[in-house]
Amino acid sequence: MSATESAFEPIDSIRVRLRSASGEEIRGLVSSLEGDPRAGVRALARVVRRRWVRDESETARLAAMMRHQTALHAAGFVVVAGTDEVGRGALAGPVSAGAVVLDATCRIEGLNDSKKLTPQRRERIAQEVRRVALAVAVGHVQPTEIDSMGIGPASRLAMTRALRALAVAVDHVLVDGNDGRVGWPSTSVVKGDALVACIAAASVVAKVERDALMVILGAEHPGFGLEANKGYFTEAHKDAILRLGPSPVHRRSFAPCNQQELLF
Numbered sequence: 635m636s637a638t639e640s641a642f643e644p645i646d647s648i649r650v651r652l653r654s655a656s657g658e659e660i661r662g663l664v665s666s667l668e669g670d671p672r673a674g675v676r677a678l679a680r681v682v683r684r685r686w687v688r689d690e691s692e693t694a695r696l697a698a699m700m701r702h703q704t705a706l707h708a709a710g711f712v713v714v715a716g717t718d719e720v721g722r723g724a725l726a727g728p729v730s731a732g733a734v735v736l737d738a739t740c741r742i743e744g745l746n747d748s749k750k751l752t753p754q755r756r757e758r759i760a761q762e763v764r765r766v767a768l769a770v771a772v773g774h775v776q777p778t779e780i781d782s783m784g785i786g787p788a789s790r791l792a793m794t795r796a797l798r799a800l801a802v803a804v805d806h807v808l809v810d811g812n813d814g815r816v817g818w819p820s821t822s823v824v825k826g827d828a829l830v831a832c833i834a835a836a837s838v839v840a841k842v843e844r845d846a847l848m849v850i851l852g853a854e855h856p857g858f859g860l861e862a863n864k865g866y867f868t869e870a871h872k873d874a875i876l877r878l879g880p881s882p883v884h885r886r887s888f889a890p891c892n893q894q895e896l897l898f
Contacts, residue, residue, distance in 0.1 A: 645675060693741070699831040700740075702808055703808065706806050715733050715734065715804045716836045717731055717793040717808070718793075719793060719810070720840045725871065725888050726865035726880075727847065727883055728775055728776050729785065730774045732796055733770070735769040735802055735832065736835060740767075740831070742766065742831070747834055747837060748841035751838070760839050760842040763839055771799035772839060774795070775791050777885045796840075845864055848860050855883055876893075
């Protein structure tokens with residue numbers, strides 16, 4: 635349809651056609667509408683063009699996030715899981731890890747490193763991950779265990795617990811970071827929580843579950859603001875530890891919880 639012909643078509647009718655169009659059809663329609671003499675139609679075409687460019691970019695990003703997994707499938711690994719930990723640097727609460735198995739064709743809009751998402755988007759994406767994933771699990775390592783073994787081994791143990799809890803047998807694991815010692819054949823991916831779909835999904839479900847747990851712990855151990863700070867360092871949190879002493883869910887090996895006058 636030419637720009638001259640489109641000038642006689644009501645805008646509401648154009649909107650209906652834009653909603654139902656896809657692919658090359660919508661490209662051609664938008665191109666024709668951008669030459670429409672009516673400012674309102676041209677503005678509508680600009681909005682649709684921006685949306686389709688954004689959608690194409692997101693589609694390409696999500697496809698790239700499956701690159702590591704599809705390569706492993708091509709190498710003969712059937713079930714590939716992603717794992718990531720959250721809470722490594724917190725002063726209180728567990729270190730937690732998610733483990734997720736996704737179908738290679740799966741695309742979850744907005745999926746990304748959990749730290750790059752708002753709480754509301756994390757909640758939405760975590761729900762979608764649990765809905766579409768082939769398997770999902772979260773593992774926790776408690777503060778006393780962290781104090782006993784150190785945060786590095788505790789982080790790996792949390793991942794191992796999550797992987798063991800999956801409802802499917804895993805052939806290979808994609809691990810965020812540079813230490814893949816989780817008890818399975820594995821590939822470490824630095825910044826994997828932003829680059830690999832199953833790792834990003836694992837980071838999101840672990841973050842959402844751990845945050846919910848910290849809200850519960852905040853009610854059980856008032857005065858530290860755990861429901862808001864999620865166990866991480868803030869000046870108010872540090873002051874509360876110095877004033878009240880560490881709670882049973884604080885990591886005694888972490889400063890300022892490890893100050894001798896607070897321990898005895």
